[in-house]
Amino acid sequence: MKVKNTSVTRKLILPLLLGASVAVILIVSACQRQSQTVSLAELSPIVAEGSRAYELFQNHCAACHGRQGRGDGSAAIALNTVPRDFWNEPFRYISTMDGVPTKEDLAFTIGSGRVHGEMPSGPWLSDEDISALSDFVLELNRLGWAERLREEFASEGMDESEIQEISQERVTSEEPITVPMPGPVFLPDMQRGRDLYLASCGSCHGSNGRGDGLDMPLDDLGRPISVRDLVSEPIQGGSDPVELFKRLRCGMPGTPMPSQSLLSDDDIWQLVYYTRFLMGQPLPTAGR
Amino acid sequence: MNRQKIQIILVFVALLGLAASTAFAQSAKKKGYQAQIVKNGGTIVGVVHYDGPTPTPQRVDVKTKEDICHADPIYSEELVVSDDKEVQWAVVSIKGIRLGKPFAKPSEDKDKPTIDQIGCRFEPHIAVVGLGQPLKVLNSDGILHNVHTYSKKNRPKNIAMPGVIKETKLKFRRPEHIKVKCDIHPWMVAYIVVAEHPYYEVTDEKGAFELNDVPPGTYTLSLWHETLGQVTQQVTVKPGEEARVEFTLSAK
Numbered sequence: 083m084k085v086k087n088t089s090v091t092r093k094l095i096l097p098l099l100l101g102a103s104v105a106v107i108l109i110v111s112a113c114q115r116q117s118q119t120v121s122l123a124e125l126s127p128i129v130a131e132g133s134r135a136y137e138l139f140q141n142h143c144a145a146c147h148g149r150q151g152r153g154d155g156s157a158a159i160a161l162n163t164v165p166r167d168f169w170n171e172p173f174r175y176i177s178t179m180d181g182v183p184t185k186e187d188l189a190f191t192i193g194s195g196r197v198h199g200e201m202p203s204g205p206w207l208s209d210e211d212i213s214a215l216s217d218f219v220l221e222l223n224r225l226g227w228a229e230r231l232r233e234e235f236a237s238e239g240m241d242e243s244e245i246q247e248i249s250q251e252r253v254t255s256e257e258p259i260t261v262p263m264p265g266p267v268f269l270p271d272m273q274r275g276r277d278l279y280l281a282s283c284g285s286c287h288g289s290n291g292r293g294d295g296l297d298m299p300l301d302d303l304g305r306p307i308s309v310r311d312l313v314s315e316p317i318q319g320g321s322d323p324v325e326l327f328k329r330l331r332c333g334m335p336g337t338p339m340p341s342q343s344l345l346s347d348d349d350i351w352q353l354v355y356y357t358r359f360l361m362g363q364p365l366p367t368a369g370r
Numbered sequence: 371m372n373r374q375k376i377q378i379i380l381v382f383v384a385l386l387g388l389a390a391s392t393a394f395a396q397s398a399k400k401k402g403y404q405a406q407i408v409k410n411g412g413t414i415v416g417v418v419h420y421d422g423p424t425p426t427p428q429r430v431d432v433k434t435k436e437d438i439c440h441a442d443p444i445y446s447e448e449l450v451v452s453d454d455k456e457v458q459w460a461v462v463s464i465k466g467i468r469l470g471k472p473f474a475k476p477s478e479d480k481d482k483p484t485i486d487q488i489g490c491r492f493e494p495h496i497a498v499v500g501l502g503q504p505l506k507v508l509n510s511d512g513i514l515h516n517v518h519t520y521s522k523k524n525r526p527k528n529i530a531m532p533g534v535i536k537e538t539k540l541k542f543r544r545p546e547h548i549k550v551k552c553d554i555h556p557w558m559v560a561y562i563v564v565a566e567h568p569y570y571e572v573t574d575e576k577g578a579f580e581l582n583d584v585p586p587g588t589y590t591l592s593l594w595h596e597t598l599g600q601v602t603q604q605v606t607v608k609p610g611e612e613a614r615v616e617f618t619l620s621a622k
């Protein structure tokens with residue numbers, strides 16, 4: 083018995099020591115990281131620690147987006163899609179031509195949870211909470227712009243007022259586009275739709291919409307990104323015609339998905355319905 | 371009117387003048403560059419040399435199927451050095467010049483600032499456009515390209531140009547060197563240089579550049595290259611004379 087016991091302790095001691103030292107290293111590095119992260123309160127009252135928005139963010143969003151919204155939450159690795167890094171990435175689900183979401187776009191994203199296949203964030207947040215969270219993520223985005231401008235251009239003489247001006251501009255949206263309803267005689271024409279699709283989308287989404295057109299697509303941060311498989315993947319921003327119209331017209335900033343700013347409204351509608359056809363969604367019929 | 375009153379008025383006028391002049395100075399600073407007719411200007415000519423072994427041109431491995439992308443071999447323009455070790459595609463500009471000639475106003479359409487998508491390349495590799503002036507963006511290929519700008523001071527854009535669209539225009543609000551890419555043909559890279567004044571030149575295949583109608587004075591010349599970095603050099607321009615400068619960029 084005794085002999086066995088010591089051998090067990092001997093067997094245990096090495097892993098225990100190893101485990102303990104790993105734990106120490108982890109704790110030390112965690113502390114260092116903690117001390118390296120900036121205090122948000124020093125940067126802007128909108129995102130200050132202790133504010134309502136900050137608390138909401140910690141409770142509902144930080145697990146994926148990280149405590150300061152840098153896309154590095156502990157649950158992030160388990161997801162198929164990388165959670166947005168609000169400091170360094172633009173917003174993708176927008177309804178403007180200037181690459182900036184309106185507050186309504188953000189509220190829709192956060193409230194409906196549509197971007198968040200994995201997380202129905204909406205139901206337990208009040209309109210006020212959603213509005214506060216929209217301001218919160220937009221302000222982080224502004225701070226990120228300011229940070230990058232400072233890093234790159236301060237040495238070339240860009241002063242703080244210009245940094246503030248440009249970063250503010252980067253998060254201030256113009257009017258959203260109006261989605262003009264197709265005229266009464268409009269009918270989805272699958273042949274026209276397919277021609278337009280092959281001419282404007284097929285290079286990336288593949289001739290059959292399977293997202294296999296590009297060799298090694300990258301996002302604006304240089305990370306691999308996949309082109310949406312329109313046939314089988316969920317359409318994050320919503321597959322209803324109006325949302326699709328916005329996605330095609332406005333594009334998805336930060337990704338290869340461009341804005342179709344040069345096509346006519348009718349052509350966009352044909353593309354919307356052709357996309358819905360690829361997705362297996364019902365199409366409108368005559369006399370709709 | 372007694373003396374005291376006159377003194378007060380004088381002080382008042384002086385203050386007003388001071389206020390007006392600082393306001394003027396500020397507005398001038400805000401405005402940046404001011405154009406005027408340059409008489410007696412000088413010329414700055416120069417060459418950009420390369421210090422290092424001449425790099426071999428890198429042929430692009432064209433992975434897409436479109437025929438037009440395979441019509442002519444495509445070479446990377448990231449670093450183009452002549453046999454005599456001169457650097458093409460370097461941008462020379464006069465740093466912070468406040469007064470000088472107006473921007474050229476080309477009457478011919480073909481002389482207007484333009485960038486074309488042709489043979490699955492951007493042509494030219496570096497396009498210079500004056501601040502607030504339109505840049506013509508052409509698509510001669512008749513296939514889908516997307517013009518994706520990675521700007522930081524200006525609003526980033528990513529515009530689809532399907533084959534049927536032959537031309538569009540871009541405008542920029544702030545001076546900047548903007549990287550442009552096409553996501554469909556990832557080797558397609560260009561730079562748009564938004565110039566705050568007309569003293570910007572891109573070096574040719576002999577690494578040469580020439581800036582003319584420069585008001586006499588001493589300036590800092592700035593040289594920028596996408597991979598070799600940025601250097602500056604002082605130059606003094608005398609009326610009607612040619613000032614020669616040589617730059618050397620070191621291999622990275």
Ligand SMILES: [Cu+2]
Nearest residue numbers: 515552554555
């Ligand atoms: Cu292209």
